[in-house]
Amino acid sequence: MQRKPIDILIVDDHPMVIEGLKTLLSDDERVSVKTHFINGTDTLSYLEKDTADVILLDVNLPDINGVEMVTKILNIRANVGIIGLSTYSEPSIINQMIKNGVKGYLLKNATADELVNAISQVQQGNFYFGSEVQKILADSVTQESTDLPKLTRREKHVLTLIAEGKTTNNIAEELFISPLTVETHRRNLMQKLEVSNAASLIKVAVEKKLI
């Protein structure tokens, strides 16, 4: 029994990846690449008129970031399955993507087999994550929330300024607030992030990809 092939949409700004995916998928008659886009905007406007079964979505698009893309896509087509694709594995991003509703996630070193597997699983409504991705997910559970203890907007702002190497006084000038206030923010940041100096603060900020 030959079923209708799964319609695939590829979204990636790298021509060589697009071609690669098409080639890898062309050998398998269960899937059929419908079309491809090299940015988020075009993808979304396409989805307004037409749809697909599964979208292979590069996380690093030139215009819209991957996490937002997931939300926007599912807003338009709630039934489409999204598989995230990225070169490197960034726990926080992957976690956010999953929260927003991706059904699968693969690194770009995935094989054709993994790819087709992921697609058919996702099309059936299941989840599929590459082996490396699974490790990351496991880690992020053990480390009980890789994501940061909610910082306020102001705190994040101050944190980025600290990370830029600005001194308390510099920051105070830039934000038109008292240096004492800046210090309070820094103190609260250190407390929230459980560190004891500005250096560690930046280390954490870098780790959590805050800056």
Place this chain on the structure above:
Amino acid sequence: MQRKPIDILIVDDHPMVIEGLKTLLSDDERVSVKTHFINGTDTLSYLEKDTADVILLDVNLPDINGVEMVTKILNIRANVGIIGLSTYSEPSIINQMIKNGVKGYLLKNATADELVNAISQVQQGNFYFGSEVQKILADSVTQESTDLPKLTRREKHVLTLIAEGKTTNNIAEELFISPLTVETHRRNLMQKLEVSNAASLIKVAVEKKLI
């Protein structure tokens, strides 16, 4: 006059990139992809027995880093043209690659045209850099050496410890030296890296991929 096609070697650990490159290059009869490898070791042992005209070399291989690969390849086959490939543009890496002898550098969002162009230029002994890469090179000239002003081994070590958020005294204990010495190192580091506090120091260290 139909010349002998340029023999290409692809080195990349992403199946989809390999397939993509093959597809993109298959349309052009001036080039011919000889074979491909997914790691550095296999590539080098191949080059011991056989050669190619141009190597498309992914900078982020699983076993050997791109910069070293260039040196090793040219050690075996001095006449081969190497084109670096990477997803993101990292000035320091690109600069090092060029120093070590790559003849071209492209980001993975390069088009088929750019790719073939780069290959034929490099094969003729010329240089070819993608437009984004050229911008970076221009910037790094203006910023007079994006690469770090030689740090001593000890200084690098101290820098990493600072970046880990350790205090001067911690570091002193860890290295069995006086806190005053650690401070001197830190001072010299700040001078060399042209910053004025530990926070910036870490920022720079992160930027330069020292840690």
Place this chain on the structure above:
DNA sequence: ATCAATATACTGGAAAACCAGTAGAAAAAA
């Protein structure tokens, strides 16, 4: 063997960061 670079260590003083506690105003949430 000698010279240069590196790693080590100190003094002393100024500046900035760090700690603890408090508290009013503004904005957001209930």
Place this chain on the structure above:
DNA sequence: TTTTTTCTACTGGTTTTCCAGTATATTGAT
């Protein structure tokens, strides 16, 4: 509207970093 959170700001005291200059032992290179 009331409550809570966030942003703001202060006092006062401790610790650490930052700056400038100096100096010796240990490497490494020629």
